Amino acid sequence: MDKKIRVLVAKAGLDGHDRGAKVVASTFRDAGFEVIYTGLRQTTEMIVDAAIQEDVDVIALSILSGAHMTVFPRVLNLMKQNKMDDVLLTGGGIMGESDIKKLMDMGVGKLYGPGSSLTEAVAYIKDWYQNNNH
Amino acid sequence: MSASKEKWQEQVAKAKTRDAKFITASGEPVELMGTPEMLKDFDYDRDLSYPGQFPYTRGVHPNMYRGRLWTMRQFAGFGTPEDTNARFKYLLKNGQTGLSVAFDLPTLMGRDADDPFSEGEVGVCGVSVSSLKDMEVLFEGIPIDQVSTSMTINSPAMILLAFYIAIAEKQGVSLDKVRGTIQNDILKEYIAQKEYIFPPKPSMRIIVDMIEYCTNEMPQWNTISISGYHIREAGSTAVQELAFTLADGFAYVEAAIERGLDVDDFAPRLSHFFNSHNDFYEEIAKFRAARRIYAKRMRYKYGAKKERSWLLRFHTQTAGATLTAQQPENNIVRVAYQGLAAVLGGTQSLHTNSMDETLALPSEKAVKIALRTQQILAYETGTPHTIDPWAGSYFMEDLTNKMEAGAEAYFKQIDDLGGVIPAIEKGFFQKEIARAAYQYQNEIERNERTIVGVNDFVDENEKIEIPILEISPEVEAKQRRQLKELRETRDNKAVKACLAELKEAAERDKNLMPVLIKAAKAYATVGEMINTLKDVFGEYVETVDF
Numbered sequence: 001m002d003k004k005i006r007v008l009v010a011k012a013g014l015d016g017h018d019r020g021a022k023v024v025a026s027t028f029r030d031a032g033f034e035v036i037y038t039g040l041r042q043t044t045e046m047i048v049d050a051a052i053q054e055d056v057d058v059i060a061l062s063i064l065s066g067a068h069m070t071v072f073p074r075v076l077n078l079m080k081q082n083k084m085d086d087v088l089l090t091g092g093g094i095m096g097e098s099d100i101k102k103l104m105d106m107g108v109g110k111l112y113g114p115g116s117s118l119t120e121a122v123a124y125i126k127d128w129y130q131n132n133n134h
Numbered sequence: 135m136s137a138s139k140e141k142w143q144e145q146v147a148k149a150k151t152r153d154a155k156f157i158t159a160s161g162e163p164v165e166l167m168g169t170p171e172m173l174k175d176f177d178y179d180r181d182l183s184y185p186g187q188f189p190y191t192r193g194v195h196p197n198m199y200r201g202r203l204w205t206m207r208q209f210a211g212f213g214t215p216e217d218t219n220a221r222f223k224y225l226l227k228n229g230q231t232g233l234s235v236a237f238d239l240p241t242l243m244g245r246d247a248d249d250p251f252s253e254g255e256v257g258v259c260g261v262s263v264s265s266l267k268d269m270e271v272l273f274e275g276i277p278i279d280q281v282s283t284s285m286t287i288n289s290p291a292m293i294l295l296a297f298y299i300a301i302a303e304k305q306g307v308s309l310d311k312v313r314g315t316i317q318n319d320i321l322k323e324y325i326a327q328k329e330y331i332f333p334p335k336p337s338m339r340i341i342v343d344m345i346e347y348c349t350n351e352m353p354q355w356n357t358i359s360i361s362g363y364h365i366r367e368a369g370s371t372a373v374q375e376l377a378f379t380l381a382d383g384f385a386y387v388e389a390a391i392e393r394g395l396d397v398d399d400f401a402p403r404l405s406h407f408f409n410s411h412n413d414f415y416e417e418i419a420k421f422r423a424a425r426r427i428y429a430k431r432m433r434y435k436y437g438a439k440k441e442r443s444w445l446l447r448f449h450t451q452t453a454g455a456t457l458t459a460q461q462p463e464n465n466i467v468r469v470a471y472q473g474l475a476a477v478l479g480g481t482q483s484l485h486t487n488s489m490d491e492t493l494a495l496p497s498e499k500a501v502k503i504a505l506r507t508q509q510i511l512a513y514e515t516g517t518p519h520t521i522d523p524w525a526g527s528y529f530m531e532d533l534t535n536k537m538e539a540g541a542e543a544y545f546k547q548i549d550d551l552g553g554v555i556p557a558i559e560k561g562f563f564q565k566e567i568a569r570a571a572y573q574y575q576n577e578i579e580r581n582e583r584t585i586v587g588v589n590d591f592v593d594e595n596e597k598i599e600i601p602i603l604e605i606s607p608e609v610e611a612k613q614r615r616q617l618k619e620l621r622e623t624r625d626n627k628a629v630k631a632c633l634a635e636l637k638e639a640a641e642r643d644k645n646l647m648p649v650l651i652k653a654a655k656a657y658a659t660v661g662e663m664i665n666t667l668k669d670v671f672g673e674y675v676e677t678v679d680f
Contacts, residue, residue: 014239014255016328019369019455022568022680023575029680039678040328043251065239066494066605070254096493096602114459114492115588119579 004034005129006056010047011040012075015065020092024060024118031122044071048078051087058125061091068095072103088128092116139169155582159413160371161573162536168528176531181426185480185521189429191422191534192522193480194445199518205483206508207284207449211236211261212495213609215271218261222276224498228505232483233314234284235272236260237294242329244290244664247613256610259495260286264617265659269297270304279307283314284359284449289331291318292344292646293663296654299352315356315405315449318344321382321554322361324676325563326368331664334555336671340646341386342393347647349400356405358386359449365563366409367455369571372416375409376424376537377544378563383428385554387436397436401443410476411453412468415533418524421479423537424448450476451485457492461587462600465489470507477517478524484508490600497603561679568680617659624657632656633666640670 009025011018018040029035036054038047051059059079063071068091076089092112095103100111110124146166156164165172183189186196195201208225210233211218222233238260240252246264247256256262263269278301287294295316302312320337323330330337341358348357362379370378383404390400408424410417428446432438452472457465466489473486486504488496496504512518524530551557558564577583584590632653639649653663 014243014245014251016323017368018328019367019568019571023369023572025680026568026572027575035680037678037680039676065255066258067254094492094494097598114457115585117579117589118575 004032005058005125006034006036006054007058007060007125008036008038008047008051008054008056009060009062010038010042010050011062012042012044012047012071013063013065013067014041015063015067016040017064018062020064021062024062024092024121027118027122028060028125031126033125044074044078047075048082048084051079051084052082056087057129058088058090061089061093063091063093063095066094068093068103069099072108073106076107086132088125088132090121090125092121155577158372158416159411159574160373160416160570161577162371162373162416164415165529165532168530168532170528172528172532181531182525188433188441188444190425190445192525194425194447194482198480198521199477199512203512203518204477204481205232205282205449206230206505206512207232207234207483207485208501208505209234209236209284209286209451209485210501211238212259212603213257213261213605214612215261215263215268217257217609219272219274219276221498222272225501225505226276226281228502229509230505232282232284233276234485235286237285237287238262239329240264241294241660242287242289244293244331244660246617246659246661247610248617249661253610256613258605262609262613263294263297264613264661265620265657266297266300266654267616267620267657268613269294269301273301277307278302278305279311281313284317285314286317288317288320288323288327288329289337290660290664291316292340292650293654293660295344296647296650299651300654309352310354312352313354315359316344317361317407318358319361319382319407321385321558322364322379324558324674325365325378325382326370326567327364328676330674330676332667332671333674334558336667337674338386338389338555339643342389342395343645343647345386345390345400345403346393346395346645348403349395353403355403357400357403359405359407360386361407363407363409363451365567366411366453368567369455369574370567371570372411372413372420373537373540374544374566374570376420376427377541377548379406379408380424380427380431380541381545381548381554384431384436387432391436397432397438398440398443401432401436401438402440402445405482406446406448408448408450408476408481409453410450410472410479410481412456412472414471414475415530416537417472417475418479419530419533419537421448421450421476421481422522422524422530422534423541425480426534427538427541447482449483449485450479450481452476452487454487454491457487457489458585458587459492459598460596461593462489462493462598464587465491466503466507469504470511473507473511474515474517477511478522480522490602493598493600494602494604497601499601561677564676565679620657620659628656629653629658629662632658633662636663636666637670640667
């Protein structure tokens with residue numbers, strides 16, 4: 001049997017909007033992923049530590065507060081420092097197209113704005129997992 | 135059964151039905167139409183009565199909008215206090231009739247602009263206010279005896295109220311002339327919006343302190359805005375919004391009575407805040423049911439004797455979560471329908487969302503269209519000329535009854551769990567809401583629910599062509615700089631003394647308002663006051679389920 005894909009769903013900073021994170025976590029769980037949800041108000045260090053502890057394949061960050069240009073680069077940087085080259089950083093929330101492009105250019109995976117299809121997000125993670133020889 | 139009804143039923147059974155689910159936005163099945171059987175127990179005087187008469191189903195004022203239109207109140211705040219002060223003046227110039235302040239996340243969470251946790255969030259989703267200095271700039275040139283101001287602030291509400299009181303004093307306005315509302319609804323924070331700081335018990339104590347203070351000093355100030363808006367935005371159904379909000383309100387009433395306050399002294403200053411979502415009929419029924427349930431409970435359960443204590447007055451905001459990032463101009467139309475439902479539901483004030491709110495904070499152009507939407511509703515459609523035109527509609531009265539029954543069933547469940555706070559601690563509300571949110575999303579994913587521009591009528595290769603408000607990183611730098619300056623120039627000895635006094639008042643169960651006002655005037659910061667209280671009260675940590 002295939003190993004289950006392990007995903008950390010995380011909320012960073014002061015943002016308390018957890019509707020999206022919880023819906024995404026439930027969707028991933030029902031898609032057969034192993035889901036760990038951090039709960040609210042995590043620092044970027046706490047998130048990356050949890051990812052290491054839980055040995056996840058994917059970090060999925062939810063940010064609706066507008067702090068994405070601070071949080072994503074910081075998580076990415078910590079992932080590099082910890083040599084987590086085989087872990088995907090993806091996410092979603094309220095972010096404009098130009099910010100999404102900048103973050104993806106830095107090396108963040110696909111990012112999902114409002115109205116995105118969760119079916120598509122599940123397929124994206126499954127594809128990424130297969131293509132990265134897991 | 136009449137011959138015509140029999141014939142109609144046969145025809146309906148044979149008729150072709152579209153391939154669609156006929157459910158409300160809350161997932162409830164909808165009746166094909168209303169019929170007289172639905173109202174066989176209907177009693178006009180008992181169930182509706184006239185507007186301004188118990189149980190107020192038709193509205194709280196005898197002549198409703200012929201006397202006064204609803205207050206057009208657009209929620210605004212971004213960047214520095216200077217930025218938001220300019221937006222306030224722009225809105226007032228364009229005919230807005232009340233102010234509504236949106237604070238940024240650090241302020242909402244009781245953290246100063248220079249707190250490490252605030253990094254990247256200063257001025258981003260509201261205005262940054264760390265001390266009375268910022269508040270002075272925010273209201274510069276706005277005579278506060280001439281506007282009513284609503285402040286959306288919860289955990290640090292008592293501090294922002296202290297700032298506002300200090301501003302009133304500086305402008306020479308006596309407190310009995312200060313009009314406005316402070317949201318101050320902590321229970322829905324644990325339930326939905328999650329901007330809590332202290333555990334529920336000390337939080338309730340602070341709220342009762344504020345109710346007590348305002349009842350004595352600020353007779354025109356709404357001490358709390360019991361809010362369903364955020365519960366709905368977190369994904370609840372309409373019935374959950376109705377039931378959980380009213381349950382929260384009753385918990386405040388009980389806490390204040392327990393303190394020894396007379397219900398008729400404070401109840402007239404309690405206000406409510408609801409969401410107006412996509413499902414037109416369901417929303418109108420919700421507003422009508424809310425007034426009826428509230429009036430009955432306040433009168434019979436809590437023994438309120440003044441008519442004013444029975445009135446459920448409310449503000450409404452159209453549903454942010456229904457806006458789409460795709461084809462954002464379509465949001466103007468969604469907002470117009472939602473606003474119409476709120477007015478048909480008898481709202482006392484209204485915020486109509488701007489079309490660009492799924493993308494960023496609203497631009498000046500978008501917010502003007504949103505305000506104009508209300509003005510068209512008020513002055514062109516004729517809607518406000520008559521009161522509650524839905525009364526007597528079989529369908530609407532039946533739906534209103536169902537809303538009330540649904541809420542009563544939830545009240546019973548909450549009672550069985552030991553009340554609102556134990557239910558929060560058991561995660562009851564949070565799980566109910568998360569389940570409803572997941573179901574709603576699944577309906578969209580499976581195309582059982584159509585969202586125009588998102589899962590149907592999609593524009594391929596769409597380019598967003600509306601201007602987007604950007605918050606410059608300079609805002610954060612500026613706020614930090616000014617805070618540093620403040621800390622260097624104020625009388626730090628006086629600040630220290632005020633904070634010590636605050637700590638003592640917190641430990642000794644003294645009303646916190648007088649000492650908070652003193653500390654505010656000494657330019658103690660939001661963070662300093664909150665941290666002092668954290669030392670006494672501790673911090674709340676929620677148990678998470680999904």
